[in-house]
Amino acid sequence: MAEVESISHSGMVAPDSRAVHDWYEEVLGGKWMETVSRNYEGTRGANAHSCGIIADYLYVTFPRDRDVDGSDVLRGGGDSFRHAYSVSRDRFEGAMQWLLDHDVPFEGPVTHPERGPIGQSIYFRDNGGNYLEICWRRDVGKKFNPVIMASV
Amino acid sequence: MAATAQAPTTDGQVPIDADLMIGAIVEVRDLAETRRFYEPIFRDRPGHWRQTGKSLTYTYGQQTIEFVQKPRPRTIPDGGFHNGYRVRPGHVEGIARELQAAGSDVNWWREDRPEEHGLTAYLHDPSGNIVQLVGSDDGDLLLDHAAIEVHAYDYCEHVYVKTIGGRVSYYHGWRVDDEKEAKLWGSGDDPCAPWTRRDNPGWYDLVGHKGPASEVKVPRPVTQVFIGFGKTQLGMISASKVRQELPEEIIRGTPRLVFRTQRSPEDAFGRISAVLPLSFEHDERTAYIRDPDGNFLELRCEG
Numbered sequence: 001m002a003e004v005e006s007i008s009h010s011g012m013v014a015p016d017s018r019a020v021h022d023w024y025e026e027v028l029g030g031k032w033m034e035t036v037s038r039n040y041e042g043t044r045g046a047n048a049h050s051c052g053i054i055a056d057y058l059y060v061t062f063p064r065d066r067d068v069d070g071s072d073v074l075r076g077g078g079d080s081f082r083h084a085y086s087v088s089r090d091r092f093e094g095a096m097q098w099l100l101d102h103d104v105p106f107e108g109p110v111t112h113p114e115r116g117p118i119g120q121s122i123y124f125r126d127n128g129g130n131y132l133e134i135c136w137r138r139d140v141g142k143k144f145n146p147v148i149m150a151s152v
Numbered sequence: 153m154a155a156t157a158q159a160p161t162t163d164g165q166v167p168i169d170a171d172l173m174i175g176a177i178v179e180v181r182d183l184a185e186t187r188r189f190y191e192p193i194f195r196d197r198p199g200h201w202r203q204t205g206k207s208l209t210y211t212y213g214q215q216t217i218e219f220v221q222k223p224r225p226r227t228i229p230d231g232g233f234h235n236g237y238r239v240r241p242g243h244v245e246g247i248a249r250e251l252q253a254a255g256s257d258v259n260w261w262r263e264d265r266p267e268e269h270g271l272t273a274y275l276h277d278p279s280g281n282i283v284q285l286v287g288s289d290d291g292d293l294l295l296d297h298a299a300i301e302v303h304a305y306d307y308c309e310h311v312y313v314k315t316i317g318g319r320v321s322y323y324h325g326w327r328v329d330d331e332k333e334a335k336l337w338g339s340g341d342d343p344c345a346p347w348t349r350r351d352n353p354g355w356y357d358l359v360g361h362k363g364p365a366s367e368v369k370v371p372r373p374v375t376q377v378f379i380g381f382g383k384t385q386l387g388m389i390s391a392s393k394v395r396q397e398l399p400e401e402i403i404r405g406t407p408r409l410v411f412r413t414q415r416s417p418e419d420a421f422g423r424i425s426a427v428l429p430l431s432f433e434h435d436e437r438t439a440y441i442r443d444p445d446g447n448f449l450e451l452r453c454e455g
Binding site: 015016017018019032033034035036047048050061063064065 | 303304305306309323325326327328329330331352354372375390
């Protein structure tokens with residue numbers, strides 16, 4: 001067994017990696033941590049390579065070209081891959097309003113099965129086309145959150 | 153190598169709103185040869201020269217360029233450090249030709265900021281400072297922009313954006329399109345200024361390569377951030393060399409860029425103290441700051 005502990009960070013890609021970084025600050029409240037890491041220097045100087053944090057989650061950004069779904073697709077795309085952030089139930093409405101105030105279209109809220117761990121979710125995308133979700137969790141008060149399967 | 157520390161944050165702090173780069177202090181070897189070189193450039197913006205001791209100044213409107221004589225001037229003839237001076241667009245070629253006839257080298261390059269996409273003339277002054285001729289019909293200014301070399305982008309943005317209040321107007325090196333342009337340069341089809349591109353393999357490009365590292369060619373854009381102060385711009389160019397800095401206790405060094413704020417000295421000095429985790433010096437109306445990469449600036453308070 002690899003005995004991994006948790007997800008450490010994610011690499012977010014976009015055609016303009018600084019623009020997506022700015023978006024994470026303005027829309028999701030991220031903090032810019034570092035633009036160039038010396039570990040990522042080429043042999044003749046540094047390349048732009050920025051990373052930031054949202055709460056305790058670290059993200060790095062890279063400029064990459066790729067095919068993305070049209071902007072009308074808000075939820076998961078073909079492979080349903082996305083990053084999901086949680087907020088308290090009390091703040092969920094506020095999060096939706098925040099997205100509306102920042103002209104970020106979203107799908108939802110979607111209410112999940114009553115005995116599952118997740119209460120409701122909204123789905124949207126960053127300005128680089130990456131898929132995101134904000135949810136509130138029913139099991140937030142528990143000291144340890146074992147995986148429970150929804151009963152439908 | 154020491155781990156890179158986090159950039160300081162300034163939540164709730166309001167920067168100083170410097171509204172113009174009002175000059176530059178440039179080190180030169182000889183004042184007479186310096187004046188001979190700059191006269192054809194500056195005559196497009198008629199102002200007045202003044203020489204006192206080892207200082208020669210040229211003032212046009214709100215801006216003053218000061219040349220200070222040093223036996224071994226601190227110049228960077230082979231990097232991104234340069235000043236762009238405005239001349240009328242129809243005069244760029246003639247001025248370049250005149251200076252070339254007088255013995256200056258002239259290169260025709262372009263840069264990445266949209267306003268600098270067109271080819272223009274770049275020269276070295278007699279002391280080795282890089283000078284760019286910027287064609288502009290806007291007669292308000294002499295100094296259009298200045299560019300400095302940086303290593304620590306976050307800390308330098310903290311000085312020029314969060315402390316003295318410039319605004320990021322353009323950046324380069326973060327986009328896929330910037331990388332594609334660099335490949336075009338690598339093929340030899342794009343006359344970019346040399347500090348805007350580099351052939352820059354990383355360790356993963358060298359893995360498995362049997363020959364010398366110099367054989368591996370990976371064209372990349374040089375990271376650049378431009379910061380606006382009113383109509384003037386400061387360019388931060390990613391340094392490709394480590395250069396000797398002055399001793400760290402020197403805060404009021406040269407070469408130095410000069411910025412202006414409409415705030416009072418008390419207000420501005422207080423804000424610098426609150427926001428900048430670096431020591432700075434001041435006299436009655438001017439603050440002197442050394443950025444984290446050893447570039448010098450001063451902020452004159454006119455309020």
